[in-house]
Amino acid sequence: MRLMAAARLKNVRHKIGEALPYIDAFWNVFSIANLRAMHSWEREYRALNTKIDSSDTLAILVSADRGMCGQFNSSVVRAFFREINNEGSLDGLNVFCIGKKGYNILKQHPRFQSTAPEEEVNLNVKHFDFSVADKLSAQIIKLMETRNLKKCFILYNRFISVISYQAEREALLPLSPELITSIAKNANVTDVCSGGYEPGIAEVLEYLDTRYLSVKLYSVLLSSLVSEYSARLTAMDGAARNSRELLKTLRKRYNKIRQETITSQLTEIIAGSNALGAG
Numbered sequence: 001m002r003l004m005a006a007a008r009l010k011n012v013r014h015k016i017g018e019a020l021p022y023i024d025a026f027w028n029v030f031s032i033a034n035l036r037a038m039h040s041w042e043r044e045y046r047a048l049n050t051k052i053d054s055s056d057t058l059a060i061l062v063s064a065d066r067g068m069c070g071q072f073n074s075s076v077v078r079a080f081f082r083e084i085n086n087e088g089s090l091d092g093l094n095v096f097c098i099g100k101k102g103y104n105i106l107k108q109h110p111r112f113q114s115t116a117p118e119e120e121v122n123l124n125v126k127h128f129d130f131s132v133a134d135k136l137s138a139q140i141i142k143l144m145e146t147r148n149l150k151k152c153f154i155l156y157n158r159f160i161s162v163i164s165y166q167a168e169r170e171a172l173l174p175l176s177p178e179l180i181t182s183i184a185k186n187a188n189v190t191d192v193c194s195g196g197y198e199p200g201i202a203e204v205l206e207y208l209d210t211r212y213l214s215v216k217l218y219s220v221l222l223s224s225l226v227s228e229y230s231a232r233l234t235a236m237d238g239a240a241r242n243s244r245e246l247l248k249t250l251r252k253r254y255n256k257i258r259q260e261t262i263t264s265q266l267t268e269i270i271a272g273s274n275a276l277g278a279g
Helices: 002-039 072-086 100-106 130-146 177-186 201-278
Strands: 057-062 093-098 112-115 151-161 164-173
Touching: 002 177, 002 201, 057 072, 057 100, 057 130, 057 201, 072 100, 072 151, 072 164, 072 201, 093 100, 093 130, 100 112, 130 201, 151 201, 164 201
Parallel strands: 057 093, 057 151, 093 112
Antiparallel strands: 151 164
């Protein structure tokens, strides 16, 4: 299991390495176009209200499909409840669950309207690609339109290192000046180039908007996947270490019992021999 977890961790980190240049390039173009539109008033942006309201907010919870990965699933679920409890009463909050573990926990709570993807999402690194994030993005947008939801945030485990990850909440919608500025800062975009856009800034922004949620979900799911496999590798390391310690303890116990048995038998033989000699 440890070797399998290590191999999958290596594969997903390789996948991240391949995708990162394209993701970074998208955020760069997205930031520049939106900053220019924002500064030139070519587009209206809504102010970001970070307060969660069950009547117009969709929460996305990203967990794993399987266990045996330490605190990976429980940490993100605890972070979700902590966020919810900080906001007070949120009965009827819409929650879109990516990953069976999180969905199985939240569906037991009637105060939430938990929704799973229409089709089973295979979060195995061998089958995961951008098309998965694209389908999830379409379902999320459809869900928000159907239920007239205006705001959306996501909770997932962000990868830090092989031995560390952190549950994190990020706002996704609406696209506000604060959110655009934050994305531009993360993309290291500080200035807007003075070039033109063909066919026009409106058409470019429209296309970028259709890809925004898909690219964001793809990068989030990749980070969650690598966190999951690193947690599973750590868990397997711990299990292997515990099994070695248990085997060592049992071997000592076996040798002790074996030596006691041999000593007892030798004592009986010597006692019998002495008794025969005395007779």
